[in-house]
Amino acid sequence: MRLSTVLVASSAILTASAKVDSLVSKRALQKRYLDAEGNYNITVVHTNDVHAHLDEWRAGRGTDCTAGNECIAGYARIKQKVSELRTSLQDPIFLNAGDEFQGTLFFTYYGGEKISYAINEVGYDAFTLGNHEFDKGQGELAAFLGNLTFPVVCANFKTNDTAMNAVNLKPYTIIDKHKLGIIGVITPSTKGTSSGAGPGTEFTDPIEAVQKAVDELHAQNITRIIALTHIGYDKDIELAQKTRGVDLIVGGHSHTLLGNFTNTMGEYPTIARNLDNEEVFVVTSYRWGEILGKISIAFDPSGKIVSYEGEPLRLTNTTAQDTQLKNEVAEWRQPFDAMSHEVVGSSAVVLDQSTCQYQECTLGNVITDAMYDYRKSAGGQVDAAFINAGGIRASISEGNVTRGDVLTSFPFMNAIVDLTWTGRQLLDIFEGIASKFSTLSHHETTSFVQVSKQIKFSWNANNTNQTRLITFEINGQQVDVNKNYTIVALDFMATGGDYFWAPRSDFATLDTLDVVLASYIQTHSPVNASIEGRIVNSTQTQQQLGSSAGTGSGNGVSSTRSISGIVAALMAVVGGLVSAL
Template sequence: MVLRRKLALFSASLAVLSGLVLAEDYLVSSRYASAKSKRYLDSAGNYNISIIHTNDIHAHLDQFRATAGTDCDPRYECAGGYSRIKTKVDQLRKGAKDSLLFSIGDEFQGTLFYSYYGGEKIAETMNVLGYDAMTLGNHEFDGGDDKLAAFLANLTFPVVSANIVTNHTGISSILKPYHIFPQHSLAVIGVTTPVTKGTSSAGPGTNFLDPIEVIQATVDAIKTKEKITKIVAITHLGYEQDIELASKTRGIHLIMGGHSHTLVGSMPGAAGPYPTIQKNLDGEDVFVVTAYRWGEYIGYLDIAFDPAGRIAAYTGGPIRLTNTTAQDPIMQAKVDAWRAPFDAFAKEIVGSTTGLLDQSGCQSGECTFGNLISDVMYDYRIKSGGNVDGAFTNAGGIRASISAGNITRGDILTAFPFGNAIVDLSFTGKELWDMFEGIVSKVNSAGSAVTSFVQVSQSISITYDPSKPVGSRLVSLKVSDPLQAVDLTKTYTLATIDFLATGGDYFLTTPKTDFIVLDKLDEVLTAYVQEHSPITPAITGRITKLSSK
């Protein structure tokens, strides 16, 4: 896989990509590219089609500061935005009118466009771009089933998720397990991560079945009922889970994924190649692809399916959309108009930071933004008379980084868009040990998968060894100021957020109900930044991961 500025692609793709890749980084992988000679059926009996995919846009309708996700600043490289995505999709489709455009979910939550409008403007934008199908992500349920149903009713294309079972008629009347594109004799199946139940606000009558079992059953049904062999999946599960899905099923040869915000390709920092190829139960190649997050990249594949539905030839890769990509003027005018009602508020400067408040590493260890927000929570409770021993929050609740320089209200709301409030919770030392053991083992004591890493205040210290067996990875836990080894019989009070208190991310085996909701997290952070700027981000060693020997 190599980065090129001009590529020898399939003959049918040359008209599409020549002149387009000069402006963007286009990371290309190909196999037997010469096998593709025309659209639809070629001389070898293979069916040729182009596929474009996006995932985890998270309401980034407008361009944003690259790698940070906050509002675009002319001092930094800016990326993404739906007006750039539209430009690129329109260009790709000019030479590939048979192409299909898929969204892999999590269009909701992440910027003020969602906070202010809900799903209304997102639906309008997706309709304008001409998406062919979508699956649902966990954040589509953040506003509850009613708001999701209203969003779905505004879409002009099919929405698929085979593993969602719901008694909400506004959802069930629109959602379907798969969709057939008869002009291509191709089926697309969707699935949504089962962790949605613990990470979002799906109603009590909405549940999520095991995606592997459901995918296989749906593939078998399609082959029997529809007599179709070309079957692809759009899966909001995560990159590693997609690889597992590929290895444990048969009959699907392309999986387009989302949820984990995984960078794939040959660029620095990539977790794997684009496509990542995994053998299925029949020993056949399954292509797994994803397109990072926020619309900074879109994925593009030219594929030749053989008569059995296997991929005989392909070329393609992730296309990065930066300042060099023109913005569609009509789409951008809409976005600018939608931004106007909250723009002045979002641009208000509340303070500054001397360095990067980094979100990108929060799910794998101690991070500067995690340290700040946990210390802010602890400071807030101490100064307001709370008798707390420390503070903790979920890494998944930190949604964007903030670069060195001024901090705006919009930056803070983009980083913490959920409207969570601070609460105090009491634990015995044994309960604290079990909770942190579950977090570092990724499985709580009740056997539920923990779906986020943790960030803690300076008055908490964690040491763990990931090479140890699940349930025995926590090596030490210290709490209080000054730090002391946790006493398993003592009672401690920690500040956290209401989302975790009620069972979110499965930190707690039993959700709490006996707590008082205090001030909102974003408001507390804003007040702290105003009082303490400039902020000096730092890694202090409060979370230690022992190296395996």
Template sequence: MRTAAILATLGVASCAVAEDVLYSRRRLSKRFMDSHGNYNMTFIHVNDVHAHLDEYAKSGSDCTDPSKGCFGGYARIKTKVEELRETYPDHLLLNAGDEFQGTLFFSYYGGEKIADTINNLNFDVMTLGNHEWDKGDEELGKFLKNLTFPIVSCNVKSEYEALNKTVKNYHIFDKHKLAIIGATTETTKGISNVGNETSFLDVTTEVQKAIWEIRNTTDIRRIVALTHIGYEEDQKLAKNTEGLSLIVGGHSHTLVGDMPNAAGKYPTIVEDKSGKEVFIVTSYRWGEYLGSIDLTFDKQGRALSYHGAPIHMTNTTKFEKSLQDKILAWRKPFEEFSNKVIGTTKNELDQTTCQKEDCLLGQAMTDAMLDYRRNISKNVGDELADFAFMNAGGIRATIGPGNITRGAILTSFPFGNALVQLPYSGKDLRKIIEGWVSRESQFSKKKTTSWFQISKGIKIEYNPDNDPGSKLISVSVGDKPLDDDRQDYRVVTLDFVARGGDNLVEPTTESAALDTDSDIFEAYVKANTPLTNELEKRVIVTDKKTPDSTLTTGGNNATSTSKAGYGSSGTSDARGSSGAASSLNMPIVFAFAVAAIVSFVM
């Protein structure tokens, strides 16, 4: 890298890390067009807020004890945004998508209150995340019509009128002589509820087309990409295009900066196809950080220098009162329902590692799925299921130790996906599991878009250093090695996965949908409270190079069921592939069991 990063001594209130100042060929200019034609511009940005309109605890659940730390909240973000706007008059406020899905604000209100909130902040432009399609094209269209700022995504092509008329390839800010191009992950079709009239084209191709169109038809040279494709894909986009100076991204929930466990620098600097530098920034998830980067452009549109860092949105930043009052009022209709205590847990049911390895909440959920299905089978005299699995992207938030509320369960499992059981041969099951650990389907050769979680009754051993297609070392089901010749393995999963979501299995619709994931977990908590689950090694990393069949799971775990007979034959009626109905006897069902869709990468 030709540029040299220098830690600035300037402190910034509420900033989680020391700000950086980078000098690249020229020194940092003042905030106006100087005699060389250099121009200063500030970009303030969020991504992947996921309906966290109000502050939350570190786990992602509601903030009930501010003394332990509370984060995010749009009223807090608004306070900081207004401060930055006053300090830096030449600015843009950018939203990199995934406003939908993640808390009861979305489950109860859909996109209505999210639209009210982000309009209140006066965003300048937004791109679309995959979760914006979680309720389908029609609901997204209604949401977009209520927004008061431009929406951009150059690779989204739709014949649906509400999208076609609203979503543009890019937006030009004449005041700043600057264009912002939007882009959305191509995987959206497989991980959300996209209609047949909408498609997602290759991001790199479409972004480059938009760059050339802007350059050939206008005098704009300052070009920024606002993306929802993920941190690694942002770097690939920078390397494989030319003409961008800045990429503001989202989707992968990546922490960047100088804080512990950061995945990279803020900004990350990559050279494009022509050897020019592109700055890449993103701001983690849920509004915990507000990104802020000040760039100096030369007259050719190249970024010469930067000043900025992610700002940590802790409870040291005050709420903007009028917006916070609205948010608190919106909570009231669902608070009594969501605050009902279902049971307790001794240990924290962690979600944070679900996308890379075993996690306790994933194990508890898949155990609940397996117990539920086995109890049904016992009641009707069927053969028992062998094991359960789910996509890690369907697990959205950690549940802390102590009381487990209905709201916490719905926040962790907000999608309303329904349980299904699928039959597999041992041979096909081996290929499926190889696809999981290789992160590439061995049937379609498509990349998988989520890691997985498995129940008791199965153990998997793999070598991540082996070539894709050869990573799987051993699988045991029950107390026996996986038998390629067996034709009747019974596997429990979610209908989203069964239909091909995240490319974890070959798509099928030939299965009856049972209760929803959140209902099943609520019943599991009631039956087993207090939960004493502890993390087990079910997916094991090894340095073995060749497959073997020596690993077993142990008989007790393979045959255990829950303490109560929930999931009786009276709850086993199929309710269609959407899995949208709830079996809970409650006065308000509204939209908690959302149509069967699930998420993303992290």
């Protein structure tokens, strides 16, 4: 069983003919509520990381549907499927593991207004916060939460924001008829992956928060307990292993594909063992509403799961849509539809986003080259460009490229900035990305990176932390640790986003990324990108970096640094995160 995660491409993973995963334990379920053996049966249906994909979208891309292509997902399909399950199952529970915000023009144009309407139409039983719910600040989030018609749970979030404290946010909720507790938690890295978390906000340790809530629930004689999390698949497994009393973890954040599909990252459910050596079931449902998770479980009288049946459902173009919600979504599109369909240029190839979180990707190459060219053409004295991979959100198809495609791929409205670093600092930055811990920010990094053609580096994940970066070159020369380099990056990164370094304020913001990319595509059409070896997965174990490197200073500049493709594909992305994961 693989216990790590990666963002993977829908086009490479899911096909219309992919089998549905159906895993049944030794004792199959016989009926809802009490079965012949006295076990209590319920079914949990769940979504996560829909990221404002209210409408159906093009399979394998995440961008708007186009004629002749498979269009999948969308809240009209989710609502229809949920309605069918309500009819066929006896009192199922519907859970949402967060990150409804950010990802399409529905959020860019409306904020949380239409999203709250759509998920109210589905009718969840509980919702937990995702990191991107904070992207427009806590005022916007408080308004969104105030419109919801079901409980919102988050046990590890504290704030002094007046609007958020007025929202009825609880650490857990209890579904009385099932004597079932649902505890919510969010990733502690939210401040580094969302620009709007703001001061006076704290995200505490999820493990401690969950255990505290479990103990409180047990004191109320609630022994059936679900953790509804937005911390990522690997962290869900860690949560299971380091707590007592949690039966099922329904997760989000890492966009992990589980089940019987091509290139799956684990079983649905994944089974871990807690501190008492008891089984804990972990499930998550990929991203953008493509998968509807569904797991039926039976609790024995003590509250332990003794049997289960798992069935993640892919919402394909053959899945029926709720007519009313489909029509409403079409109406919501109208104010921005003309702009989103404006053609800015063309691409001769698919500009792929699916591998950006663990290796070089073609869309990463194009966007970083666009950032570099933008500054050079304006007279900037810059050496290279790089971007957090979590900021790259969807692939762009071959053929005409629209403004909507650009905004869907880069929805955050991040601005271009110039930052000057010494060569030694650059080595530290990229070592931190390779090792997933930065000695500059003193924090786990939460995204991979993509680089312009002026940079080439290699890395090896089999090496120990802080010794993974193998080689690092700028303009064909090994980096000089004593030289200054000016790098084009994003304001999000500059202020500490994804924890590549400590927050900086010595920069000026320029044009936004969507403007820069649209202009680049217009000038270079048809774009013809390929994998060029900018980022190399190495097997080397040691390499001296930098013309003056040798002693190091806790930054690993005199040792190895790199990440192999196979191991890197097991990274717990946040990435997805975005800066998003």
